[in-house]
Amino acid sequence: MKLLKRSLDPPTDRHLISVYATKLDIDFKKLRLPSKKFILLLACDKRKFHDEAILSLGRAALKAGAVYVCAWGRGCERVHDLVDRAREEISPNPNQRTIIMTTFHKNERLEEAIWFARYVDWPADSYETTCNTVLFLSILNKKWYERVNVRITRYFLRTLK
Numbered sequence: 001m002k003l004l005k006r007s008l009d010p011p012t013d014r015h016l017i018s019v020y021a022t023k024l025d026i027d028f029k030k031l032r033l034p035s036k037k038f039i040l041l042l043a044c045d046k047r048k049f050h051d052e053a054i055l056s057l058g059r060a061a062l063k064a065g066a067v068y069v070c071a072w073g074r075g076c077e078r079v080h081d082l083v084d085r086a087r088e089e090i091s092p093n094p095n096q097r098t099i100i101m102t103t104f105h106k107n108e109r110l111e112e113a114i115w116f117a118r119y120v121d122w123p124a125d126s127y128e129t130t131c132n133t134v135l136f137l138s139i140l141n142k143k144w145y146e147r148v149n150v151r152i153t154r155y156f157l158r159t160l161k
Contacts, residue, residue, distance in 0.1 A: 004031070007152045009118060015133040016118070016152040020145035024049060024057045026137070028064030037131035039068040041117040042083075043110060043148070044139035046075025054079055058086035062100060067123040067131055071104040072113040073144075080104035097126040110144060114151045 005018040015034045040061050046054065061069060061083075071079035080102050087100050094100065101124070105113040114136065123131040136152065138145035
């Protein structure tokens with residue numbers, strides 16, 4: 001992980017964290033996220049990675065506390081499917097209160113996917129009180145990271161240090 005930016009979203013009272021990474025083996029513990037559970041928007045170009053690497057990232061994110069995962073970028077449908085596979089391995093029999101949701105945003109601009117992750121993604125009931133972080137993870141594309149940062153800081157009253 002190279003760059004990290006943190007903000008607070010006053011309308012939702014969620015922590016917004018943007019990370020730029022050059023590889024997929026993310027150590028989520030090093031991020032020291034402010035909540036036990038989190039929403040993840042993964043922006044990556046699937047063509048640059050093997051399925052097993054994406055599957056490993058999905059497993060790591062879910063084990064670290066991701067309870068809603070959005071995939072955006074080229075091949076995001078495949079990323080979504082691989083995260084779903086990881087979810088089935090980790091939580092094979094969820095119910096409505098414990099389901100981990102996944103979405104992909106194939107025909108949307110990054111800004112639309114960011115908006116979706118901030119305001120539409122809401123975790124299942126059992127995670128609602130422990131999920132107040134949205135993690136935006138941009139892999140191998142610094143321009144995406146910069147676009148995320150514009151969106152998560154544009155309208156905010158304060159930035160966390």
